[in-house]
Amino acid sequence: MSELTDDFEYERRFFCREFPAEYDDGDAPTLIIQSYYVHADNYALRIRLTSHTLRVPMTADVNPMEVLDQHRERFTEAYVTVKGPSVGGTRYEVEREIDTRIAAELVKRGGVIIIKNRYSAWIAEDGWSIDVFGGGNAPLIVAEAERSSPVTNLTIPKFCITEITDQARFNNDGLAARPFGEWAGDFEAELATSGPHFQQYFGTNRMA
DSSP states (O other), X not given: OOXXXXXXXXXXXXXXXOOOGGGOOSSXXXXXXXXXXXXXXXXXXXXXXXXXXXXXXXXXXXXXXXXXXXXXXXXXXXXXXXXXXXXXXXEEEEEEEOOHHHHHHHHHHSSSOEEEEEEEEEETTEEEEEEEEOGGGTTOEEEEEEESSOOOSXXXXXXXXXEOTTOGGGSHHHHHHSOGGGTHHHHHHHHHHHOOOOOSSSSOOEEO
């Protein structure tokens, strides 16, 4: 039997319709290009490249492979990550840094490539990541609050439309299997029928 580890991430995630301009400080966001070697039953093996000097508009017609080929030398960090299923905002995750040259070749040989810009913002007492997706996942925007322990008593900013913490289809590995662009209309119809939803078992939700 393996020993228990602290290799878990704690997060809450939210669907957004727009990226608030006040959270763009003018610097280039973190550009992320990644692909998956495993994405089944919420288990995932991911290769990720990041750049902090490229600003690429996230449109439906942006081609991740072309961006990688044209700007390979601008990606300065790379990681291999193993993830387990997400349950109640908690997910097993182990990440290790790897050589960017190897990572680029692995990304190209993996599954569907995901591209997104990641913005960072401090909102109330939490650091947030706001991901703006391009390619097949445009126009998806996901905001995420992550802590070193369960994310309880969270201040949720007004641009967050509804919570998607336990919706596996919004996980990046879920989006690799079925891009948001293929079911965006169905989701908006669901949202119009059921209305916004925010989890109640994470303590008190405070709306900013």
